[in-house]
Amino acid sequence: MASLLTTLFLLILSLSTSSFSSPVPIRSEYEVSILFEGWIVKHKKSYKDSSEKEKRYEIFKDNLKYIDEHNAGNHTYTLTLTLFADLTVEEYRSTYLRKLPPPPEYDTINNYNDVNSDEYNFNDTITLPNSIDWRDLGAVTPIKQQGACFSCWAFTAVAAVEGINQIVTGDLISLSEQQLVDCDHKSCDVYHVYKSFEYIQRNSGIDTEEDYPYTAAYNQYCDTSKENNKVVTIDGHGWVPRNKENFLKARVALQPVGASVEAYQRAFQNYGTGVFTGFCGRQQDHAVTIIGYGNEEGIDYWLIKNSWGTTWGEAGYMKLERNIGDIYGKCGVAEWPSYPVKFKHMKQMKSNPLGAKEVPGAPDFSHSDGAAGKITSK
Secondary structure, eight states, rough: OOOHHHHHHHHHHHHHHOOSSSSOOOOOEEEEEEHHHHHHHHOOOOOOSSHHHHHHHHHHHHHHHHHHHHHHEEESSSEOTTTTSSSSSHHHHHOOOOOOOOOTTTTTTSSOOOGGGHHHHHHSSSSEOOOEEEETTTOOOOOOOOOOOOOOOHHHHHHHHHHHHHHHSSSSOOOOOOOOIIIIIIISSSSOOOHHHHHHHHTTTTTTTSSSOOOOOOSSOHHHHTTOOBBBBOOOOEETTTTOOHHHHHTTTTEEEEEEOOSHHHHHEEEEEEEEOSSSOOOOOEEEEEEEEETTTTTEEEEEEEEOOTSSBBTTEEEOOOOSSOOOOOTTTSSSEEEEESSSSSTTTTTTTTOOOOOOOOOOOOOOOSSOOOOEEE
């Protein structure tokens, strides 16, 4: 029965979200109930009693109506029944989002501020690849699920460190978000991504996810034996110059980058596929990892890795509009991106600050003279 419900759910859902412009579906109560039951099975949902289930069903119906009406319009992206489909937008915001305060260095993050900043300015005219996807280059682990713990900052930091470690060493190792929750911040509350980079450097490394698995909660103590299992190291962190999408593009051409966005909107909650061009401000309340960029049907986008499981977005990923003519970037994505730094060999710092392998089409920083230069794109 569960398998049949899931099959019907997926069939009905695919028929209603397969086009970017179509009539608004007229759904019977029976069809909606089948969708709801299939959605419950797919997401392994359970409710404490029939009253709670009925409440969630009414919210589900309202979200479905919102999704259907959006998908009937002419948009660059579709909405879908995500894992948040039984939540009001207020519940989604209060459970999964938190207002992120600016970093303490916020007012001074205007230039690079990493362990080798003099060598890391862009110095000549740099031609960047038209697109890059670090999944294709083996630097991205599978999508993870943060649950109700507000630990997006830990998943963002870990994804960025996993990426640079693979680029430098060739080894893609899934790392422990739980270690950051338990031993670094000691909380499931608001935190900065760059603080976790500092912790990993200060601790001389971070353990694997397999050894120190995620529990979606603060465990009330740090497992120091696992904390001392230092599998992957970094040598510092840096900031992409604020509010400069061209510099952000150049950095993402080198490695995955941590960023913060405003995910407050209902469309973000129910995002399905395509380039997200919907309204959002820059009151950043969620951390994500930029793992690439590209262009789809004439619209530039950032490729975002999220931490809400594979049933949100494009199997856990989002294409977020890029080059919108606002210096802050879509949803504030360009305001304070940061990244981990890892050297292959310290003696290589002068010629290649990251010690990275060659990336096809990636910018070459080997001719640095310390003077900031101009970036161009293909």
